[in-house]
Amino acid sequence: MTTPTTPTEPRSLSFRTVALLVALAIADAAISFWVGRQAYLWMPPQASAEALLVDDLFGFLTTIGCFIFLGVTTALVVSVLFQRADKYDTSDGPPIEGNLLVEILWTTIPLGLVIWIATYSYQIYDKMAILGPMEHMNHVPSLSLIPPAEAATLPAVPEKTPIEVHARQWAWEFYYPDQGITSTELHLPVNERARLVLTSEDVLHGFYVPAFRIKQDVIPGSSIDFGFTPIREGSYRLRDSDYSGTYFAANQGTVVVESAESYQQWLADAAASPLTVADNRAYREFNKAPERLGWKSIQPAPPPRVNYASAEDNSYE
Amino acid sequence: MSNASLEAIAAKSGQPFPGAPNNWQRFFSFSTDHKVIGIQYIVTAFVFFLIGGLLAMVMRGELITPEADLVDRTVYNALFTMHGTIMLFMWTFPVLNGLANYLVPLQIGARDMAFPRLNAAAFWLVPVFGILLMVSFFVPGGPSQSGWWAYPPVSLQNPTGNLINGQVLWLLAVALSGVSSIMGAVNFVTTIFRMRAPGMGWFRMPAFCWTVLSAQMIQLFGLPALTAGAVMLLLDLTVGTSFFDPARGGDPVLYQHFFWFYSHPAVYVIILPVFGMFSEIFPVYARKPLFGYKFVVVSSVIITMLSGVVWVHHMFASGTPSWMRMLFMFSTMLISVPTGVKVFAWVATVWGGKLRLDTPMLFALGGLICFLFAGITGIMLGAVPFDIHVNNTYFVVGHFHYVIYGATVMGVYAAIYHWFPKMTGHMYYEGLGKLHFALTFIGVNLNFFPMHPLGLMGMPRRVASYDPEFAYWNVIASLGGFLLGVSTLPFILNMISSWILGKRAPANPWNAIGLEWLISSPPPVENFEEIPLVVSGPYGYGSHEPLVANHPAGELNSEHS
Numbered sequence A: 001m002t003t004p005t006t007p008t009e010p011r012s013l014s015f016r017t018v019a020l021l022v023a024l025a026i027a028d029a030a031i032s033f034w035v036g037r038q039a040y041l042w043m044p045p046q047a048s049a050e051a052l053l054v055d056d057l058f059g060f061l062t063t064i065g066c067f068i069f070l071g072v073t074t075a076l077v078v079s080v081l082f083q084r085a086d087k088y089d090t091s092d093g094p095p096i097e098g099n100l101l102v103e104i105l106w107t108t109i110p111l112g113l114v115i116w117i118a119t120y121s122y123q124i125y126d127k128m129a130i131l132g133p134m135e136h137m138n139h140v141p142s143l144s145l146i147p148p149a150e151a152a153t154l155p156a157v158p159e160k161t162p163i164e165v166h167a168r169q170w171a172w173e174f175y176y177p178d179q180g181i182t183s184t185e186l187h188l189p190v191n192e193r194a195r196l197v198l199t200s201e202d203v204l205h206g207f208y209v210p211a212f213r214i215k216q217d218v219i220p221g222s223s224i225d226f227g228f229t230p231i232r233e234g235s236y237r238l239r240d241s242d243y244s245g246t247y248f249a250a251n252q253g254t255v256v257v258e259s260a261e262s263y264q265q266w267l268a269d270a271a272a273s274p275l276t277v278a279d280n281r282a283y284r285e286f287n288k289a290p291e292r293l294g295w296k297s298i299q300p301a302p303p304p305r306v307n308y309a310s311a312e313d314n315s316y317e
Numbered sequence B: 001m002s003n004a005s006l007e008a009i010a011a012k013s014g015q016p017f018p019g020a021p022n023n024w025q026r027f028f029s030f031s032t033d034h035k036v037i038g039i040q041y042i043v044t045a046f047v048f049f050l051i052g053g054l055l056a057m058v059m060r061g062e063l064i065t066p067e068a069d070l071v072d073r074t075v076y077n078a079l080f081t082m083h084g085t086i087m088l089f090m091w092t093f094p095v096l097n098g099l100a101n102y103l104v105p106l107q108i109g110a111r112d113m114a115f116p117r118l119n120a121a122a123f124w125l126v127p128v129f130g131i132l133l134m135v136s137f138f139v140p141g142g143p144s145q146s147g148w149w150a151y152p153p154v155s156l157q158n159p160t161g162n163l164i165n166g167q168v169l170w171l172l173a174v175a176l177s178g179v180s181s182i183m184g185a186v187n188f189v190t191t192i193f194r195m196r197a198p199g200m201g202w203f204r205m206p207a208f209c210w211t212v213l214s215a216q217m218i219q220l221f222g223l224p225a226l227t228a229g230a231v232m233l234l235l236d237l238t239v240g241t242s243f244f245d246p247a248r249g250g251d252p253v254l255y256q257h258f259f260w261f262y263s264h265p266a267v268y269v270i271i272l273p274v275f276g277m278f279s280e281i282f283p284v285y286a287r288k289p290l291f292g293y294k295f296v297v298v299s300s301v302i303i304t305m306l307s308g309v310v311w312v313h314h315m316f317a318s319g320t321p322s323w324m325r326m327l328f329m330f331s332t333m334l335i336s337v338p339t340g341v342k343v344f345a346w347v348a349t350v351w352g353g354k355l356r357l358d359t360p361m362l363f364a365l366g367g368l369i370c371f372l373f374a375g376i377t378g379i380m381l382g383a384v385p386f387d388i389h390v391n392n393t394y395f396v397v398g399h400f401h402y403v404i405y406g407a408t409v410m411g412v413y414a415a416i417y418h419w420f421p422k423m424t425g426h427m428y429y430e431g432l433g434k435l436h437f438a439l440t441f442i443g444v445n446l447n448f449f450p451m452h453p454l455g456l457m458g459m460p461r462r463v464a465s466y467d468p469e470f471a472y473w474n475v476i477a478s479l480g481g482f483l484l485g486v487s488t489l490p491f492i493l494n495m496i497s498s499w500i501l502g503k504r505a506p507a508n509p510w511n512a513i514g515l516e517w518l519i520s521s522p523p524p525v526e527n528f529e530e531i532p533l534v535v536s537g538p539y540g541y542g543s544h545e546p547l548v549a550n551h552p553a554g555e556l557n558s559e560h561s
Helices: A015-042 A049-082 A100-128 A148-153 A260-272 A281-288 B003-012 B024-028 B034-062 B073-108 B116-135 B166-194 B207-238 B252-263 B265-286 B293-309 B311-315 B322-334 B336-350 B359-382 B384-390 B394-424 B430-448 B451-457 B468-501
Strands: A163-168 A171-176 A181-183 A185-189 A194-200 A205-209 A214-218 A224-228 A234-240 A252-258
Touching: A015 A049, A015 B451, A049 A100, A049 B336, A049 B359, A049 B384, A100 B322, A100 B336, A100 B359, A100 B384, A163 A205, A171 A185, A181 A185, A181 A260, A185 A260, A194 A205, A194 A214, A214 A224, A214 B384, A252 A260, B024 B034, B034 B073, B034 B116, B034 B394, B034 B468, B073 B116, B073 B166, B073 B207, B073 B265, B073 B394, B116 B166, B166 B207, B207 B252, B207 B265, B207 B293, B252 B265, B252 B311, B265 B293, B265 B336, B265 B359, B265 B394, B293 B322, B293 B336, B311 B322, B322 B336, B322 B359, B322 B384, B336 B359, B359 B384, B359 B394, B359 B430, B384 B451, B394 B430, B394 B451, B394 B468, B430 B468, B451 B468
Parallel strands: A163 A194, A185 A252
Antiparallel strands: A163 A171, A171 A181, A194 A224, A205 A214, A205 A234, A234 A252
16 A cells, blocks of 8 residues: 655655655554454444444455555645745745656555455455345346346255335334234344345335344335344344435334244244234324424324234334 | 726627626626626525525534424425535535636636636526525425435325425426536536637646536536436426336336436536645645646546446445446446545645645645545445445435535635635635634534444434434534534635725735736736737746746746735
8 A cells, every 4th residue: 555655756765764654654554453443343233144244344444444544644744744834935845746656556556455345345245145136127026037047056045935024104014924923023033044025115215224234225116135144132223224204214113133932932922912003103293293393294104003013112232 | 907998808809798897796797707607606606505504503403312303304304305405506516616617717718718608697597496496495395305316206205285396396496407507517618628728738737627627527428317317207296207106117216327327426526626626726835736747637537437337336225236236336446546546646746845824725635634534435335235234324424524515615615715816806814714724624523523433333314313322423413513504604704804805915826826827816807918828737836937928927937926
């Protein structure tokens, strides 16, 4: 990486200058490495296999970014502190117009760096494999449209019916087709790849669980295969990430990751429960304040009737 | 210069309005003088900057607590929609067009733009669509609440049922803005291609003109897509076509392609001229030539070309297949290479110079540091797996505002201070300028840095309420937002008082090299009595070569006026 402190006349470099530059670069690298380690702490808990991958990438990007930022700002700050013109000095600085070697270096090194970052990101993305085969621009997803050669390379998925995720203005509803259960809380067994099918009834929504580091827009008219692997038991926040109108901010849900036994127990309990009306913040707010000061809103869909309704004050991570 | 001689020049030059007033009233007339139009653009844009800023401060007031308690949710949604729209279409584009309008003919040695009447018409559309946007606050149902992206189907929902609603007015205004910008782009490109002074070859043209040319090329290829998308959405909304409505067989993702095909390159339309300003300002205040001038100007052209193949990075989490995600990840990251060339060149220009920290230099340095930070988070956002996590969160909002406020607004301030003596013939007050810089720089970082941790924690953008875990950083961001509001006060005070009372400015107060500094401040109508004959490159600091052959001040570039 070019340190921005690269002087403009490398041929006249003295040993002292080179030693100083190397020392500065090492210090910069050490600090950047440390900051890159800290980057893991800025994220929510790592609750999915994908989160581990994404955080590694983020740590790597932070290290490189920090190295460049520190190098360039140090050069600027040193200039500002030590290279000021004297008060009555109106003369010009050295008329250095460029240096071909330096310019080629600071073009090719970032180019190499960009290829490295993109390749690493590609590998991470490939490992995540969060998207199923998606026939975009085609409103009825159809496996037959995938070329057979490509279909054969798709990772084998265990035979399990995906959980249906229905998004609407403004509620999340989850349907377990094997058990015939509906819920406003998404329950998933830990350490098992979750398979979801995302659909929206009205506008764009975004399925986003920060602790899982995954996100996918839910597009009306398409159903999107989506998958990830939760690895840590607990409750996590599900957020609508794609702006969906008036009560967008209130369109949240809970994802519970639990052991296989608790998950089976929950399925059984839910299957035995009758349908009840779930609490829904958008619906509640809309009906509470008929003479609002604001402008007109789309009327929220009625709260879903589900076998299992999550409590409003669920704690989560 | 006296009024009589000005009128004589005006009459001789065949201007359409030879009797046009030569006092403050000319700024309210249909003037075809590019300098008047430039200032008209800048002042109009600044008025809308203040309006957009007030909306932002109400939003930051709402976000200072987790609950949606200051304004209703519908109002909040209208606020961020209008804030984004006003700031982009009514502030950044017009103010940059204004600066380019003022500077490009002067810097290339032309007497005016190629099409002066078209130029004036393009400007006068700005208040027209500005008023159209403002009117939408007063129609039943209020202004558009679908975000400045206006993604369908939300933008197609019309709870009032009226034909004339905020969204329709919004779409009309955006379409008109596109028309105005295309008129401007045709003019800039023609002017730069055809009206450079004799001797000014491509590689003797100031970097600012190169960036304006590159940016306006983007307008020419990108704007038709945006305008088409806006018109199709308008048809969906009013006459019942179904291009984008999934309920009737349309495709909402198609709109996103139309929208981002222009609206990502639009970021380069904004930032390229700012790069040009940095390239003009650093050499003056470091007393050194622009380092690697040819690399710097060619990188602008490369950015223009690459900007056409990056739009899908806004849709990584949208309905985008994996191959497309990967392709656009590579093309997005590539654009950091020519951008990095520029950043390193500016640092090398400053390095080893004889720095003078006047207000323009402070703003340019502050803007450069903010841009550097934004560039680094930009590469992070280009990496698909990380983008999937922070897409549509405050991380993006923070990144974007570092580009737009940190780099662009600060770059615009740098340019306004730098060329203020030239534009008005008066010097600004240095103390107020430095105070303005300090408040702005602190405000920007206080306001926009906290958005990055918020985004990493998972706070979505465009929310009127949020979970209490996000409160800490939001309070800091809100305080920074209010500080940014306060920071405009010394600027306004400075501009008005120094325009009226400021010390008379000499022709070249900064001892700068450039055609615009060879003529009086403010420049006469038609700029140059004799078109200059350019004989050297634009940044001959320290080399003591004449810039032009036929002008006394051009003989010695270190001449003091």
